[in-house]
Amino acid sequence: METIKIEKKLCTCCMDAHEVKIVREKDHTIFKRVMVEYEAVYEYCDRADEYLETGEMISQNDLAMKNAYRIAMKLLTAQQISDIRKKYQITQNDLAKLLGWGEKTITRYESHQVQDMAHDTILRKIDADPEWFLAILEERRNCFPEMAYLKYHNAALQVFEGDRDKYLRKSILAQYAKYCHAELCNGGMNVNLDKVVDVIRYYANSGRVISLYKVKLMQLLWFADFLSYKRRQSSMMGLVYTALPMGAVPIAHRSIINLKGISYEEIEYEDKTGYRFIGDQNGSYPFLSDEDKHLLDIVIEVCGSDTKDQIVKRMHRERAYQETKLNDIISYQFAQDLFIDEVP
Ligand SMILES: [Zn+2]
Known part of the structure; x- marks a missing residue:
């Protein structure tokens, strides 16, 4: 148990005002038939020797558990999904719309809902393949206001451009490989x-x-x-x-x-x-x-x-x-x- 901070407050455990520790603890649970280990945050009342979760902690601990599950199952974490989306500068609703998913799908994936394998594969493909992003954006162009379309288009072009340099370097290095010694x-x-x-x-x-x-x-x-x-x-x-x-x-x-x-x-x-x-x-x-x-x-x-x-x-x-x-x-x-x- 690691103490993060100590706060003097009304302890909802013993209903007395005293110094309450906020602690981080290794925890584990079974989620979707998988044993998941994760780090959880609790309040600790040393008088009653009991742990307690505030509403915010319940939510945070749930997210930590789901992310640990995602890592164990080799799925993208909520943060990785958010990073992919931000790379293309697209909103949660618009990315869902682009992929033809329910409007709140990405919003949920970036928090507590764990994506299924099929959606995970699609998100990885979007991440790795800006050309594909551009192609589906073109197909669904009418779904977006012109300003939004242009913004996403430019962002994807930039990602594409960055990748182009990566491939260009690989091809140059391939031509130099035989001279390496x-x-x-x-x-x-x-x-x-x-x-x-x-x-x-x-x-x-x-x-x-x-x-x-x-x-x-x-x-x-x-x-x-x-x-x-x-x-x-x-x-x-x-x-x-x-x-x-x-x-x-x-x-x-x-x-x-x-x-x-x-x-x-x-x-x-x-x-x-x-x-x-x-x-x-x-x-x-x-x-x-x-x-x-x-x-x-x-x-x-x-x-x-x-x-x-x-x-x-x-x-x-x-x-x-x-x-x-x-x-x-x-x-x-x-x-x-x-x-x-x-x-x-
Ligand atoms: Zn207490």
């Missing part, structure tokens, strides 16, 4: 996408990198990783680069530039699309060390004002590029000869 491919470090995002943001925010288009960005990433390997025997981001006619290009570069946190604008030319990377005015880079930033500053100082042609030429002068066959992986062993590092 190949030091000369990844510079002795497994790819770190948080760092990749921060490095690109650092370049875009620096104000000292002119016209940061994709080809230039790819070279700046390469210089950062190779300079880091030369100085510290470890690359900065763990990217693996192949030699293409325009220079070094990391594996999965198309996916990398779409990671959350990286912004670019698309510029349409007659025959192709250009990607110009833009800063986010946020000067915080939680995944970069001071040493990382120092190395990036060196790269910026040397190449920041390069035009695209200049940086491509700069890359073509590097021994690492010259010694690598087209479409092959550029080995980090060439970092020792890095030309950029010789520039005063």
